Amino acid sequence: MLRFFAISFVLLSVLHGTSLSFAETLATENLSFDRDIRPILSENCFACHGFDASAREADLRLDTSVGAIDEGGAIIVGDPDASLLVERILSEDDDELMPPPHSGRTLTSVQKEKLTRWIAEGAHYETHWAFVPPVKTTPTDVDNTTSPIDGFIHARLREKDLTPSLVAAPATLLRRVSLDLTGLPPSLTEIEVFEQAAEKDLDAAYEALVERLLASPHYGERWGRWWLDQARYADSNGYSVDSPREIWLYRDWVVNALNADMPFDQFTIEQLAGDLLPNAADSQKIATGFHRNTQINQEGGIDPEQFRIDSVFDRVATTGTVWLGLTVGCAQCHDHKFDPLTQKDFYRMFAFLNNQDEPNLKVYPDDVDPQTLSTEKKQLEKSLEEICDQQLEAITAWENSLGDEPKKSLSKDVLKALGVKPAKRKLAEKLTLTLASGVLAEDSQVKIMQTRISEIDRELARANSTMVMSERSQPRQTFVYIKGDFTRPDEQVSPGTPSVLPPLRATSEQPNRLDLARWIVADENPLTSRVIANRVWQQYFGRGLVETDSDFGLQGTSPTHPQLLDWLAVSLREANWSLKSLHRQIVMSNTYRQSSVVRADLAEADPLNILLGRQNRLRLDAEIVRDVALVASGLFSPKLGGPPVYPPIPDGVMSLGQVRRGWNVSKGDDRYRRGLYTFVYRVTPPPALNVFDAPDGLSSCTSRIRSNTPLQALTLLNDSAFYEMAQALEKRIATEGLEAAFQLCTSRQPTPEEIALLEQLDTLGAARALLNLDETINRE
Amino acid sequence: MNPTEHNLRASTRRHFFSQCGMGIGSIALASLLADKTLGEDPMNAIENPLRPRVAHFPPKVKNVIFLFMAGGPSQLETFDYKPKLNELSGQPIPESFTKGKRFAFMGSSHRTDLLGFRPKFAQHGKNGIWVSDYLPHTAGIVDELSIVKTCSTDLFNHAPAKLFMNTGTGQFGRPSLGAWATYGLGSECDNLPGFVVLQSGPRGPRGGAMHWSSGVLPTTYQGVPLRNQGDPILNLSTPDSIPQTKQRQLVDTLRELNLKRLVATGDQEIGTRINAYEMAYKMQSSAPELMNTADETSDTFDMYGIKDPNESSYARNCLLARRLVERGVRFVQLYHTNWDHHGGATENLETHLPKICEEIDKSTAGLIADLKQRGLLDETLVIWGGEFGRTPMGEVRESTGRNHHIDAFTMWFAGGGIKRGYVYGETDEFGFAPIDKPCHVRDIHATILHQLGLDHERLSVRFQGLDVRLTGVEEAHVLKDLLV
Numbered sequence A: 001m002l003r004f005f006a007i008s009f010v011l012l013s014v015l016h017g018t019s020l021s022f023a024e025t026l027a028t029e030n031l032s033f034d035r036d037i038r039p040i041l042s043e044n045c046f047a048c049h050g051f052d053a054s055a056r057e058a059d060l061r062l063d064t065s066v067g068a069i070d071e072g073g074a075i076i077v078g079d080p081d082a083s084l085l086v087e088r089i090l091s092e093d094d095d096e097l098m099p100p101p102h103s104g105r106t107l108t109s110v111q112k113e114k115l116t117r118w119i120a121e122g123a124h125y126e127t128h129w130a131f132v133p134p135v136k137t138t139p140t141d142v143d144n145t146t147s148p149i150d151g152f153i154h155a156r157l158r159e160k161d162l163t164p165s166l167v168a169a170p171a172t173l174l175r176r177v178s179l180d181l182t183g184l185p186p187s188l189t190e191i192e193v194f195e196q197a198a199e200k201d202l203d204a205a206y207e208a209l210v211e212r213l214l215a216s217p218h219y220g221e222r223w224g225r226w227w228l229d230q231a232r233y234a235d236s237n238g239y240s241v242d243s244p245r246e247i248w249l250y251r252d253w254v255v256n257a258l259n260a261d262m263p264f265d266q267f268t269i270e271q272l273a274g275d276l277l278p279n280a281a282d283s284q285k286i287a288t289g290f291h292r293n294t295q296i297n298q299e300g301g302i303d304p305e306q307f308r309i310d311s312v313f314d315r316v317a318t319t320g321t322v323w324l325g326l327t328v329g330c331a332q333c334h335d336h337k338f339d340p341l342t343q344k345d346f347y348r349m350f351a352f353l354n355n356q357d358e359p360n361l362k363v364y365p366d367d368v369d370p371q372t373l374s375t376e377k378k379q380l381e382k383s384l385e386e387i388c389d390q391q392l393e394a395i396t397a398w399e400n401s402l403g404d405e406p407k408k409s410l411s412k413d414v415l416k417a418l419g420v421k422p423a424k425r426k427l428a429e430k431l432t433l434t435l436a437s438g439v440l441a442e443d444s445q446v447k448i449m450q451t452r453i454s455e456i457d458r459e460l461a462r463a464n465s466t467m468v469m470s471e472r473s474q475p476r477q478t479f480v481y482i483k484g485d486f487t488r489p490d491e492q493v494s495p496g497t498p499s500v501l502p503p504l505r506a507t508s509e510q511p512n513r514l515d516l517a518r519w520i521v522a523d524e525n526p527l528t529s530r531v532i533a534n535r536v537w538q539q540y541f542g543r544g545l546v547e548t549d550s551d552f553g554l555q556g557t558s559p560t561h562p563q564l565l566d567w568l569a570v571s572l573r574e575a576n577w578s579l580k581s582l583h584r585q586i587v588m589s590n591t592y593r594q595s596s597v598v599r600a601d602l603a604e605a606d607p608l609n610i611l612l613g614r615q616n617r618l619r620l621d622a623e624i625v626r627d628v629a630l631v632a633s634g635l636f637s638p639k640l641g642g643p644p645v646y647p648p649i650p651d652g653v654m655s656l657g658q659v660r661r662g663w664n665v666s667k668g669d670d671r672y673r674r675g676l677y678t679f680v681y682r683v684t685p686p687p688a689l690n691v692f693d694a695p696d697g698l699s700s701c702t703s704r705i706r707s708n709t710p711l712q713a714l715t716l717l718n719d720s721a722f723y724e725m726a727q728a729l730e731k732r733i734a735t736e737g738l739e740a741a742f743q744l745c746t747s748r749q750p751t752p753e754e755i756a757l758l759e760q761l762d763t764l765g766a767a768r769a770l771l772n773l774d775e776t777i778n779r780e
Numbered sequence B: 001m002n003p004t005e006h007n008l009r010a011s012t013r014r015h016f017f018s019q020c021g022m023g024i025g026s027i028a029l030a031s032l033l034a035d036k037t038l039g040e041d042p043m044n045a046i047e048n049p050l051r052p053r054v055a056h057f058p059p060k061v062k063n064v065i066f067l068f069m070a071g072g073p074s075q076l077e078t079f080d081y082k083p084k085l086n087e088l089s090g091q092p093i094p095e096s097f098t099k100g101k102r103f104a105f106m107g108s109s110h111r112t113d114l115l116g117f118r119p120k121f122a123q124h125g126k127n128g129i130w131v132s133d134y135l136p137h138t139a140g141i142v143d144e145l146s147i148v149k150t151c152s153t154d155l156f157n158h159a160p161a162k163l164f165m166n167t168g169t170g171q172f173g174r175p176s177l178g179a180w181a182t183y184g185l186g187s188e189c190d191n192l193p194g195f196v197v198l199q200s201g202p203r204g205p206r207g208g209a210m211h212w213s214s215g216v217l218p219t220t221y222q223g224v225p226l227r228n229q230g231d232p233i234l235n236l237s238t239p240d241s242i243p244q245t246k247q248r249q250l251v252d253t254l255r256e257l258n259l260k261r262l263v264a265t266g267d268q269e270i271g272t273r274i275n276a277y278e279m280a281y282k283m284q285s286s287a288p289e290l291m292n293t294a295d296e297t298s299d300t301f302d303m304y305g306i307k308d309p310n311e312s313s314y315a316r317n318c319l320l321a322r323r324l325v326e327r328g329v330r331f332v333q334l335y336h337t338n339w340d341h342h343g344g345a346t347e348n349l350e351t352h353l354p355k356i357c358e359e360i361d362k363s364t365a366g367l368i369a370d371l372k373q374r375g376l377l378d379e380t381l382v383i384w385g386g387e388f389g390r391t392p393m394g395e396v397r398e399s400t401g402r403n404h405h406i407d408a409f410t411m412w413f414a415g416g417g418i419k420r421g422y423v424y425g426e427t428d429e430f431g432f433a434p435i436d437k438p439c440h441v442r443d444i445h446a447t448i449l450h451q452l453g454l455d456h457e458r459l460s461v462r463f464q465g466l467d468v469r470l471t472g473v474e475e476a477h478v479l480k481d482l483l484v
Helices: A008-015 A033-044 A065-071 A084-090 A109-120 A148-159 A170-182 A188-200 A202-215 A217-230 A248-259 A264-276 A282-292 A304-324 A343-352 A370-390 A392-401 A404-408 A412-419 A427-437 A445-460 A513-520 A528-541 A562-574 A579-588 A600-605 A622-633 A668-672 A710-718 A720-736 A738-746 A752-759 A763-772 B008-017 B025-035 B083-087 B136-140 B158-167 B177-185 B208-212 B244-265 B269-291 B298-304 B314-326 B352-373 B441-451
Strands: A360-363 A464-467 A478-481 A489-493 B063-069 B110-114 B121-124 B129-132 B145-152 B195-200 B331-336 B380-385 B389-396 B400-405 B409-415 B422-424 B434-436 B460-463 B466-469
Touching: A033 A109, A084 A109, A148 A562, A170 A188, A170 A202, A170 A217, A170 A579, A188 A202, A188 A738, A202 A217, A202 A579, A217 A248, A217 A304, A217 A579, A248 A264, A248 A282, A248 A464, A264 A282, A264 A513, A282 A304, A282 A360, A282 A464, A304 A343, A304 A513, A304 A528, A343 A478, A343 A489, A343 A513, A370 A392, A370 A427, A370 A445, A392 A427, A412 A427, A427 A445, A528 A562, A528 A579, A562 A579, A622 A720, A622 A738, A622 A763, A710 A720, A710 A763, A710 B244, A710 B269, A720 A738, A720 A763, A738 A752, A738 A763, A752 A763, A752 B244, A763 B244, B063 B177, B063 B314, B063 B352, B121 B136, B136 B352, B145 B434, B145 B441, B158 B208, B177 B195, B177 B331, B177 B441, B195 B208, B195 B314, B244 B269, B269 B314, B298 B314, B298 B352, B314 B331, B314 B352, B331 B352, B352 B380, B380 B441, B389 B409, B409 B441
Parallel strands: B063 B331, B063 B380, B145 B422, B195 B331
Antiparallel strands: A360 A464, A478 A489, B110 B389, B121 B129, B145 B409, B380 B409, B389 B400, B460 B466
């Protein structure tokens, strides 16, 4: 819940569990276990009376009907007064009271009342909502809206006698959707074109805009970063030594796959198991870089197996978090306290991810054919060898003729070759001597062939390297590790998936990663489509329909709009897992297009804007803070992909880690590339990104914090990179005017008061002010 | 932390604006807007995430100074006097000690023969506490210290162990001690960060910024390194020699422009940003003022062993630590490298260990004495120690040194609420393991929080379905015996 506005996280905590608890509707409606009861039990009871057998007290579990009613006898169905559970939660004796006072947990009177009423109503248990397959329903078309999204949202608003907000002003809308889909603000021309089109027909203009943005290659960059957060991508090995690594081809793979709208199931399979696909292409192997984004410890004195296992732990936890929205990692040391995941389940997942070697893959540019080149090189070498061997006698004669004196005039290479016994000489040595002896004619083929070999070597050296997964022919054995300690192996386990979820359909006796990947995106998996749809939604509104976007388990929050979540999830699957189609559905909705201005009535009734009676105003991601300033200043380089770059950073940053790393500032366009392309050392991350909450690449980040700090102010005010952009914007003010500069930053026309305030400053001051405006680094 | 408590002050103010019980700043703001009573400053409704907060119970200290001896100082050459080691030097340690244990460098330089120590030990202070002659000044203030000889940790490689000492886990992404302290208590200082990090020695601590990370807490709470070269805080100086008056004018104009947007949108975050710019501006003068020690006397410099006040050193950092707590900075952490005395070329026990002891000894003692004479020691908790200790067995590289050791090592504590001239716990004849009053890193964490008035079981944050706490899920105990 923290990963929301810096300030709101405080407020959220206050209101958690009290706001929007549907209190008014409760009086008339039956209580729902899932919605009303489980959260209370999970928060207060399951730690000792839940799934984890080893932590269970009094042999009582309250997470299942059998445990609580049939075996435990704590609940007498329909009779709260006779139920031990009710007696204990209402007890005035501290020794009797549940939860016990020393646990620090207390039930509120409303919670006690709910539990009592639920027992009176029959104590019906339900399967946790997230484990039930999503079902697509049609919203009751409450106010003739076209998008089902709006139908679901408006229905909930109407229950509270609230109305949605009006569509945002065209300029706001243009900037919002441009930033959300491409991470770049519109240019002055784009603003003008859109405003003119909007005047004629706003809906048509907006629809065309959305299509243009979805087709832009910058879409893949913006949403690529969203995925790279989850993949914990960075450009170094982490831990203490933190050497640079080369894995940017994986980053480019993600961007390209999203731009091509690769179906999300395929996107998943290639990343988890691309190497196991039949005749895997290079690109499919590159995709397996997903799980190579773990850290590598190069510190002296370590046990490498310990850190290999640590990286597998991370891969299991990350797979659970990213696709299943389950805190699988919690079961590393013990059975999960809240969710039906045993420690054994964890190690069965572990077994899938324990069978890889971790090599580097050489990838050649399209115009280099390594096979043909290598064959040609071998043939050339063979021919050269033959030529040399034909001259063997002549060379031996020449060699024998050499006295001590002439030897002095020979080059080092020749002397070195002479030092090797004739039978042991390699091709290079033979060639050196053949040429030095002068036994061949001046126009010999040898030189031509040598030149060609150098050419081939240069071509072959154009390969880039990237880190990939490769399945071992002999699988490793996997054990349950007692308390997660790899020195304490217990029972041996084979690969498998948690029993609470639909069964794995393995293609062989020893299921592998490919089976796991296919299981994750199988139609019957109730989690993946919901988790992904929710996480996309979260980007657009700052908060998921399920607020705990990486915990769909029993401790997670229930969806605020369960039918909408299911509708989005099923639609995603039905659209052949097209993410672009999901984006289109969301940004085309009126809910998305509303104004974000705080309304007094909404603030009163729904202070956290959970019902979405308006849009939310959101601080831009770290990289986009940079991108917006780059575009506004006119310095922006739109170049896509390639190795990471080194924009200016403050002096001394790179000496903060154990090993001082170099930072040769990029020249030319590379100085002004998007934040996505900045080289990220895990231990000494680029300060301007770090300070705006870019994730550290140490573990998967599914939702960024949005903090708001003085160090951010210092960065925008004084950082040399931002200052350089301010100077460039100063020049634009001089040529294009202050109003244009204001529009470049905010996409809207300034008011006369705003212009008057800016005019009090000199031009450079005005440029700096514009780049520092809260509005510039937010999308409204 | 109990969220209700966390927001005690906020809710008081909230009540003022709204009686619906669900009111928050945005309601206040929205009602201001609705009532068109804009004569009132909309900034009144804005929360500051670093505002001082009420502790769980009355605190013993306000501030913490953690002197982190990075690399793992040897307890056997400093505080844990084991004559038996010299008697049996060169003989193998009985197998019962090491059976089933794992160590760093097991395949290479790790050895099992006991290694004697060189320094001379003597008893000091009222209670006759043993301190080696490598630390004569520390010996001189031993009556102020509680020496804990039985510290233990879980991890034996530097970066993970440092992380464990700072965040309670070897995993990444958890908040560090200083982040927890500022999250729990806010900051008393409105012109410097609440959590400040200072570094000295030949290199940065292994693992870098993750040691002062805010983890799952907002970055508001992360440690801010004060640097010794260039700007003390990154991007502190105005670029291109733009005069301070212009910077002020810029910040004022920004305030006006942002305020207009605040009123137009009702988004409180804009208010937080206005405050952030004001603090940033103040820091531009307060941080250099902090770093400029020209107002200190030569007696003070002598006390800390500062030779050149402008030269970066551990000694100067100790003085800065005092200046920081004086200004109300909640948590100050000093790192000094490198204490990793394996016996390598630059890390032997014969010359390098005594040298680094000398580097820190006078300044550390000077810090304690200076805090005391200024009445600050009672409201400050000072901690000295590293991520682990060293083995009683020798390790063979270019010379003989000691390997990483996690079963027993020494740290000391001083300041408000801590016993003075006291030794906590005892180790076996070789200093290998505790035989009385063991003290795990978790216990240290619980104790530090306790002195700040925070209950380690209640100070938590919800993340991915877990209540994340500094002390984690395993048991942790406040070291009651350490406390007055």
